[in-house]
Amino acid sequence: MPSYSESTQPDEPLAAGHSKVDHPVAISEMLFFDIDGVITEPVTGEVEPEVVNEIVAILERGEPVAFNTGRGLIWVLRDILPHFEARISKRSILSRLCIVYQKGAFQVTFDEKGEQEKPVVAPGIALLPNSLREEVLQLITTKYSETMFPGEEKEALLSPQFKPGADFAQYKADQAKLVDELQAMLQRYGLDDQFRVDATRIATDIEDRHLGKALGAQRVLEWLKEQGFQPKYFITFGDSKSDVDMAEEIFRQGFPVELVFVGEKGQLQGMQLPFPVSFTQAFCEKGTIEYLKNRSHKGSF
Numbered sequence: 345m346p347s348y349s350e351s352t353q354p355d356e357p358l359a360a361g362h363s364k365v366d367h368p369v370a371i372s373e374m375l376f377f378d379i380d381g382v383i384t385e386p387v388t389g390e391v392e393p394e395v396v397n398e399i400v401a402i403l404e405r406g407e408p409v410a411f412n413t414g415r416g417l418i419w420v421l422r423d424i425l426p427h428f429e430a431r432i433s434k435r436s437i438l439s440r441l442c443i444v445y446q447k448g449a450f451q452v453t454f455d456e457k458g459e460q461e462k463p464v465v466a467p468g469i470a471l472l473p474n475s476l477r478e479e480v481l482q483l484i485t486t487k488y489s490e491t492m493f494p495g496e497e498k499e500a501l502l503s504p505q506f507k508p509g510a511d512f513a514q515y516k517a518d519q520a521k522l523v524d525e526l527q528a529m530l531q532r533y534g535l536d537d538q539f540r541v542d543a544t545r546i547a548t549d550i551e552d553r554h555l556g557k558a559l560g561a562q563r564v565l566e567w568l569k570e571q572g573f574q575p576k577y578f579i580t581f582g583d584s585k586s587d588v589d590m591a592e593e594i595f596r597q598g599f600p601v602e603l604v605f606v607g608e609k610g611q612l613q614g615m616q617l618p619f620p621v622s623f624t625q626a627f628c629e630k631g632t633i634e635y636l637k638n639r640s641h642k643g644s645f
């Protein structure tokens with residue numbers, strides 16, 4: 345387990361622009377959020393304002409927050425970030441936010457003025473060949489058009505999505521068939537060693553096997569180190585089984601971590617996890633609020 349030297353009080357607001365690397369900052373808690381179904385309502389995609397307020401309060405204290413999403417940057421910048429921008433006191437607050445998207449393939453942060461920096465790609469990630477990409481898109485727009493749409497454009501993965509308004513049970517049945525077809529397709533292309541199919545609650549991802557919430561967590565941990573933030577305790581929020589990887593990676597690296605699971609509990613059935621898991625009464629974004637409003641701080645503030 346890493347040891348930290350405290351150089352500032354955890355509840356002391358940090359000056360914007362402080363030199364983080366030569367001035368390590370111990371913080372009591374570091375929160376990692378999946379976005380879909382954790383900050384947003386999973387079907388309508390609406391952002392939950394109370395979750396935004398809780399996250400903004402952390403950023404305003406000068407403490408870091410991370411988003412670890414499978415979605416793409418265009419969606420994050422168009423549908424998510426403006427809700428935060430509308431509530432922060434000044435743009436420089438965004439320099440404490442680390443956004444990892446497309447399952448760890450890319451990371452974007454903000455400079456001391458709050459201006460968005462250039463996205464950084466994870467080294468060694470393979471992209472899908474265009475021919476396979478086109479074949480998958482054709483399958484979605486013909487055979488599965490009732491319950492799915494191709495989803496947002498992503499450089500690192502294909503991610504056909506649940507079509508809003510479609511029957512959810514029918515979608516899950518279609519998704520199971522699609523998974524088999526995609527696996528057969530990868531074999532036909534001889535790419536099944538390099539890529540995998542990952543069925544989540546509202547999407548079916550075809551992606552490099554290195555991608556995932558664990559890669560996302562690794563990248564956030566690297567960012568924290570670069571910034572000089574030294575969290576004593578990590579709390580990760582997720583609503584899908586794949587989100588467990590985020591907490592597992594943090595645990596694997598020797599940090600104390602807790603998973604707050606706001607999805608259907610059954611998804612974690614039979615999993616023996618070596619760290620605490622908190623379930624909420626309410627689901628998804630309402631579960632996130634429930635936890636944030638009732639949590640007991642593990643740290644000293």
Ligand SMILES: [Mg+2]
Pocket residue numbers: 378379380381382582583584
């Ligand atoms: Mg989610």
